[in-house]
Amino acid sequence: MSDAPRTDPTPTTPQPESTATGSIRTSTPTGAIRTLGSNPATAPIMLHPGDAISLGRRTLYIILLGALTALGPFTIDLYLPAFPVLEEDFQTTSAAIQLTLTGTMIGFAVGQLVVGPLSDKVGRRLPLIAVTALHVLASFAAAFAPDLALLSASRVLMGIGAAAGGVVAMAIVRDLFGGKRLVVMLSRLALVSGVAPVVAPLIGSWLLTLMPWRGIFGVLAVYGIVMLVSAIIFVPETLPAARRQGRGGASMLQRYRSVLSDRVFIGVLIIGGMSFSGLFSYLSASPFLFQETHGLDAQQYGLLFAVNSLGVVTGVQVASRLAARFGPQWVLAYSTAVLLLAGVAIIVTDQLGLGLWGTVVPLFVFMTACGFTLPNVQVLALDRHGKAAGTAASILGAANFGVAGLISPVVGWISKDAGITATTMASVMVGCAVIGLLSLWFVVRPRTVGMLTP
Secondary structure (H helix, E strand, C coil): CCCCCCCCCCCCCCCCEECCCCCEEEECCCCCEEECCCCHHHCCEECCHHHHCCHHHHHHHHHHHHHHHHHHHHHHHCCHHHHHHHHHHCCCCHHHHHHHHHHHHHHHHHHHHHHHHHHHHHCCHHHHHHHHHHHHHHHHHHHCCCCHHHHHHHHHHHHHHHHHHHHHHHHHHHHHCCHHHHHHHHHHHHHHHHHHHHHHHHHHHHHHCCCCHHHHHHHHHHHHHHHHHHHHHHCCCCCCHHHCCCCCHHHHHHHHHHHHCCHHHHHHHHHHHHHHHHHHHHHHHHHHHHHHHCCCCHHHHHHHHHHHHHHHHHHHHHHHHHHHHHCHHHHHHHHHHHHHHHHHHHHHHHHCCCHHHHHHHHHHHHHHHHHHHHHHHHHHHHCCCHHHHHHHHHHHHHHHHHHHHHHCCHHHHHCCCCCCCHHHHHHHHHHHHHHHHHHHHHHHCHHHCCCCCC
């Protein structure tokens, strides 16, 4: 018997492949990615697929994914300036109108819980396209709703339909990036997530000067159509079949168990939910507080939102740089404390009778602190769960919007006798900030969280 080695006709060297991002890559034994150039042997190793993406294509992804992320906040907040008009048209109470906002946010939360795990199983594109199409249909239904009950039902479906944009966008970013570059990319999406809720009412107030409130839902339908077409043409599949989770319910349960057994994830989940709840308590109460109590018209109210958006923009942009240098957990240590102090300041200035400016100034500080908080919550949540990015993003989004949807109407409930005031609004904001602060120090425990990879 001959001991000569047998020749295996099957090559052992991984073959180069063309990726959805437009680069050519081959795997290394460590799972890193080597981008091929004129000399493959000396080509740089990329730890994440997105490291090989050109600046132009990366900018395109930021624009598209940012617009998809903004669909949810615009769906929720674009009609806020129309609250008083809706109250008059349907001859109902402010609390009943606020429930349409609650329904939208709960639908948004439920949609994310479905879309996230589904995108881990079947890929990113199919759930994104299908659910965005639902948003378009529901927006047209809301535009023609003859009564409050049908409007509320349509709003729930709109929330479900808008869910795919945010969760799939975060999952795509996590598919492509890791470490400090993940911080930068997520900070861009967090910028959209933070600015869109405060810019949307400004645009909504402007739209009310051009059309009745039903036209706002027509605009949202057109927005959804543009996003649907863009997703079909431009958004690539970033989760190839080989990397998808196994089929069957057990796989989904395993992903949920893996994510929810992470102490740090649970902690930042609470922080994110409480931060969004404080933000949306302000958003749901502000149309009545500033337009009825302080006498602002729809355009002045929208301008106030535009000013607050500057605080969010500043917070998000500075936070990404601080997180890359000092760690997102330490940025949260300061931002959550500022949320609490700003909420307390609103109560104090209102009780002292300092009027509109006594509320607006600490409110701007609160919004800036939200800008510091939200991107760092996303980074800590997703950086630890790259293999279940869709599931992690869906849980995070569902907690943010679901908890906020349940808590924000509390402002209207505690104000049902005396009317909405800055004190009642800020009381909910302070309560949320306290819970977030306790979660940071007793659940996340910043000193136990390691620094981000390069």
